[in-house]
Amino acid sequence: MTSTDMRYSILLVLLLTLLGCKPDKNEDPKPDTDLISGNYAPEAYTISIPKWMPPLPATPANELTKGGVALGRMLFYDPILSRDSTQACATCHQQALGFTDGLANSKGIRGQNGSRSSMPLVNLAYNTRGFFWDGRSVDLENQALLPIEDHLEMDDTWDNVERKLRRHKDYPTRFREAFGISRKTELTRDLVVKAISQFERTLISAQSRYDRIVWAKDDFPSDEEQRGLELFFIEYAGNQAHPGCSHCHFNPLFTDNNFHNNGLDAVPNLSAFKDLGRGKITSLLSDNGKFRTPSLRNVALSAPYMHDGRFKNLEEVLDNYSRGGHGVANEDPNIVPFPLTAQDKSDLIAFLKMLTDTSFVNNSAFSNPFKR
Ligand code: HEC
Ligand code: HEC
Structure with missing residues (x-):
């Protein structure tokens, strides 16, 4: 044999040995690190609403479960969803402030200024006309996808958020409890936003002083509150112009969830608004x-x-509404000047304060689950 032949035969022997080498049948298979163990026994979550509130629209594609709502609450309060772990949804949506942040323009991670004010998260389950000030998100699931990658908000990427949640010590089990997944790789953004939306749908406020007085009839308004209530709800009395607030902010949600120009800006033409709002979405x-x-x-x-x-x-x-807008072409016809005495003003404010629901802002089911 030449030395080349020899090398070939050594290789051949090696190859045969390798092929013949079968795994030992008695050895345990490598533990599959992707698998999630634990129970999956979903229990329906029923939102209890008082009889003066309308029935809730169904969400068949994302039925509420106890596990789903509990998980959504954790995610809502967990800064793990932001790039540098400094910001949670709750940073800009604080329970004590009706789930807003007290700022004119919300601040994102590293303190960057957003261009809009945070929105109250209340009775969202009733809104079917789109979310955000301009209605650009069709539903809550879609809405919750956006803050994560918004550079002026949480500024992370969904791929990275999925990675962080999959390797977390608790979340995979929580997602299994809520959605029955059996592998960490099944923990996806779709389930994250489903859980958050489930929690958000439970944020029902319907037990304010106003509700106690007007619907439950277990208290009486002060004279001030009563006068404010009438000013708010009566649109016209004879020739006397009235605030007409309830035309858009009506019972019992105090919103029509619709889009209006309520006369804030004096612009020379309809293209001149600093923020186009709804128009940017519809191109109308x-x-x-x-x-x-x-x-x-x-x-x-x-x-x-x-x-x-x-x-x-x-x-x-109130001062601004009483001036009655600026005569811009698409101003809502219900935005008209009305007299507003100092007394009217304090009456209306007394009425607006009746809409504060202390049971909502103190409800422990909506608070930070990481603080005990
Ligand atoms: C940096 C502050 C900030 C953070 C963080 C933030 N939001 Fe918001 N949120 C806002 C602002 C500002 C708006 C209004 C934006 C707009 O209309 O363009 C808003 C609007 C919303 C709305 C729409 C409400 C409505 O009635 O239309 C929902 C729902 C919401 N946020 C939920 C969330 C969730 C869930 C998270 C976490 C995943 C989150 N937000 C994180 C500031 C924030
Ligand atoms: C034509 C419909 C309409 C009428 C009538 C109306 N509003 Fe509004 N209201 C709106 C819209 C739309 C906004 C949001 C406008 C914006 O931010 O650009 C708003 C915003 C508000 C806000 C700010 C809430 C927040 O979270 O920032 C208050 C407070 C308010 N309205 C009170 C009133 C009162 C009080 C009256 C009666 C004097 C009234 N509104 C009449 C449509 C109306």
């Missing part, structure tokens, strides 16, 4: 400068006001 000129009516439930807690937080307090809001 007539929608420029329109924003979704926010609910006034807990409004006394959620200053400053409007999509850009331009008004510091409710006095400023």
